[in-house]
Amino acid sequence: MMEPTFRASMNWLHTWFGVVLGSLLFAIFWMGTLSVFDKEIDRWMMPASRLALPADFSYEAMRPAYQAALAAKSPSVLLLVPTERNPVITALWRATDGSFAQHMFDPRSGAELPDQGTLGASRFIYPFHYSLNLKVLGLGYWIVGLCGMVMMALCVSGVVIHRKIFADFFTFRPERKIRRATLDLHNVAGVLGLPFHVVISVSGLVILFSLYFPSSIWAVYRQDIRLFGREAYGSYVRPPAKQAADLVSFDTMVAKAKSVWGQGEPNYLYVFHPGDAAAYVQLNRSSEDVVSNISYVAYVDGVTGNLLSASKPEKPAAVTQRFIAGLHFIQFKHWTLRWLYFGLGLAGCVLIATGLLFWEESRRERHRRLGLAGARVVAAVMVASVTGIMIATLAFMVTNRALPPGASAAGLERGAIEVVVFHLIWLLTLAHAWAFAGRAWISQCWTISVLAIAAVMLNAATTGDHLVRTIAHRRLWPVAGVDAMLVISAVVAAWTALRLARRGQTDAEAGA
Amino acid sequence: MKTFARTALAIVGGYLGTSAIIAALAMIAVAMVGMERSEAATLGSMLGFVIYLGVMIWSFAEPALIRVTLWLGAVTALSLALIFLLSRFQA
Numbered sequence: 086m087m088e089p090t091f092r093a094s095m096n097w098l099h100t101w102f103g104v105v106l107g108s109l110l111f112a113i114f115w116m117g118t119l120s121v122f123d124k125e126i127d128r129w130m131m132p133a134s135r136l137a138l139p140a141d142f143s144y145e146a147m148r149p150a151y152q153a154a155l156a157a158k159s160p161s162v163l164l165l166v167p168t169e170r171n172p173v174i175t176a177l178w179r180a181t182d183g184s185f186a187q188h189m190f191d192p193r194s195g196a197e198l199p200d201q202g203t204l205g206a207s208r209f210i211y212p213f214h215y216s217l218n219l220k221v222l223g224l225g226y227w228i229v230g231l232c233g234m235v236m237m238a239l240c241v242s243g244v245v246i247h248r249k250i251f252a253d254f255f256t257f258r259p260e261r262k263i264r265r266a267t268l269d270l271h272n273v274a275g276v277l278g279l280p281f282h283v284v285i286s287v288s289g290l291v292i293l294f295s296l297y298f299p300s301s302i303w304a305v306y307r308q309d310i311r312l313f314g315r316e317a318y319g320s321y322v323r324p325p326a327k328q329a330a331d332l333v334s335f336d337t338m339v340a341k342a343k344s345v346w347g348q349g350e351p352n353y354l355y356v357f358h359p360g361d362a363a364a365y366v367q368l369n370r371s372s373e374d375v376v377s378n379i380s381y382v383a384y385v386d387g388v389t390g391n392l393l394s395a396s397k398p399e400k401p402a403a404v405t406q407r408f409i410a411g412l413h414f415i416q417f418k419h420w421t422l423r424w425l426y427f428g429l430g431l432a433g434c435v436l437i438a439t440g441l442l443f444w445e446e447s448r449r450e451r452h453r454r455l456g457l458a459g460a461r462v463v464a465a466v467m468v469a470s471v472t473g474i475m476i477a478t479l480a481f482m483v484t485n486r487a488l489p490p491g492a493s494a495a496g497l498e499r500g501a502i503e504v505v506v507f508h509l510i511w512l513l514t515l516a517h518a519w520a521f522a523g524r525a526w527i528s529q530c531w532t533i534s535v536l537a538i539a540a541v542m543l544n545a546a547t548t549g550d551h552l553v554r555t556i557a558h559r560r561l562w563p564v565a566g567v568d569a570m571l572v573i574s575a576v577v578a579a580w581t582a583l584r585l586a587r588r589g590q591t592d593a594e595a596g597a
Numbered sequence: 598m599k600t601f602a603r604t605a606l607a608i609v610g611g612y613l614g615t616s617a618i619i620a621a622l623a624m625i626a627v628a629m630v631g632m633e634r635s636e637a638a639t640l641g642s643m644l645g646f647v648i649y650l651g652v653m654i655w656s657f658a659e660p661a662l663i664r665v666t667l668w669l670g671a672v673t674a675l676s677l678a679l680i681f682l683l684s685r686f687q688a
Contacts, residue, residue, distance in 0.1 A: 301641030304620035317635035
């Protein structure tokens with residue numbers, strides 16, 4: 086394979102790494118782009134949580150959520166403070182059988198909300214983005230990590246092989262042969278989004294630095310590796326006293342933390358040893374107003390309400406790491422930037438998809454001449470990994486609105502059925518792409534269009550929150566946004582299908 | 598076969614080599630520059646991504662695969678020797 090020049094070797098790297106890992110990269114970018122609006126998709130998939138954030142929210146409203154975890158005898162409970170985007174109290178604890186339980190509570194009354202029977206975006210789409218939901222040996226993290234490294238290598242090699250990077254940027258020839266248009270689109274998305282693609286890949290990796298490159302931590306900590314968490318993050322730990330005691334008022338704890346922070350509210354309260362005399366609470370200052378991922382932590386005694394420890398990352402490497410991680414997490418409150426991330430994420434999807442398409446289109450003739458059977462499989466995988474995953478995602482959402490509350494089938498709970506449907510439909514799109522080689526793009530685009538409209542209609546039918554109503558009410562804007570995106574997707578997919586069909590006709594006429 | 602060797606060297610060899618280099622760098626930073634442990638560990642780890650990317654690109658750009666193998670092997674061996682010496686020195 087060795088190429089004589091640097092540019093040729095980079096061309097080889099770009100082509101083959103792109104083809105081999107492009108499908109996975111697309112899945113990661115697609116799920117990541119959707120995760121920019123994970124909370125909004127959660128509202129769409131969990132109708133009971135379409136609430137308004139009370140202006141006079143009292144932290145004491147978290148008491149019933151805490152009591153529920155206490156009753157479940159969980160060793161700790163994480164309580165998420167309601168926010169504008171996530172207007173419910175979320176409690177996570179460990180059930181007696183070791184599994185994690187997540188429950189939602191009303192931010193006003195503190196009463197538990199009915200189980201929505203879904204993982205939603207925050208527990209399916211978002212973890213898919215960084216772990217592919219592959220939990221065996223943490224394999225998913227490593228595959229995504231490798232894809233992140235390869236994405237950076239693709240960015241570097243892509244720049245190297247483009248001599249006329251700026252000329253290409255202004256070149257778009259949709260009227261020319263489709264292969265040329267695909268490459269132009271690949272170049273525009275690549276050049277326009279280059280800084281984003283590089284930053285998003287590197288920041289995604291840096292979030293999990295201690296997982297991906299732990300050797301430097303092992304080297305300097307050796308036997309007392311657990312000290313790293315304490316020294317780098319200022320974590321505080323103490324054992325339970327094995328003596329019962331009541332938890333102090335939540336408002337008192339928050340007031341104590343705020344007295345150290347100066348300004349800002351907590352985004353979560355993590356109660357360790359609930360019900361014990363040695364209970365303590367970790368309060369994390371919300372990073373709504375900063376880029377950095379972890380800004381300020383305070384530990385408060387759960388019984389007396391006294392401050393135990395407070396820390397703020399101040400050392401340069403730690404601050405840098407949190408800042409880079411924060412760039413990726415976008416927990417800051419900035420709607421323009423959030424939309425920009427979404428748009429650039431979509432540009433990344435376009436970049437990867439057009440890269441795959443260009444490779445397939447430019448070799449299709451040769452593959453046919455050589456009679457390569459594998460080429461048909463590769464082409465089918467490409468269809469399934471681009472339009473297929475979109476169809477699967479839409480099927481996931483349609484199932485969410487079509488299943489009645491509390492539904493179960495074949496021993497699967499409602500939430501699990503949604504996940505099974507996602508994977509089954511994804512497999513089906515692959516089978517379809519293989520069976521209808523050459524025509525699959527068009528029919529799958531039509532399927533996207535139909536499913537997206539079906540999702541909007543099912544949402545209106547099952548919740549009564551149709552677009553006119555959702556636009557009129559501020560608390561329903563997240564739902565309006567998701568519905569609007571679905572309608573736009575339907576239009577774009579239908580337009581693409583029509584265009585592809587017309588192109589197919591002219592090609593056939595030209596060939597005849 | 599040659600392609601496989603090159604890819605394996607870039608991905609597996611590159612990862613192991615980078616891990617050794619950053620471990621040595623972190624230890625040097627603590628022992629000789631007086632950097633805090635948590636800082637040296639975090640910085641070393643973050644540098645890992647940059648070094649790994651460089652090794653990856655270089656493995657594909659260098660026409661003679663043996664050159665990459667030898668260089669990477671030598672730097673890794675040097676790093677391991679440094680780690681060994683420094684841990685002796687500290688203990």
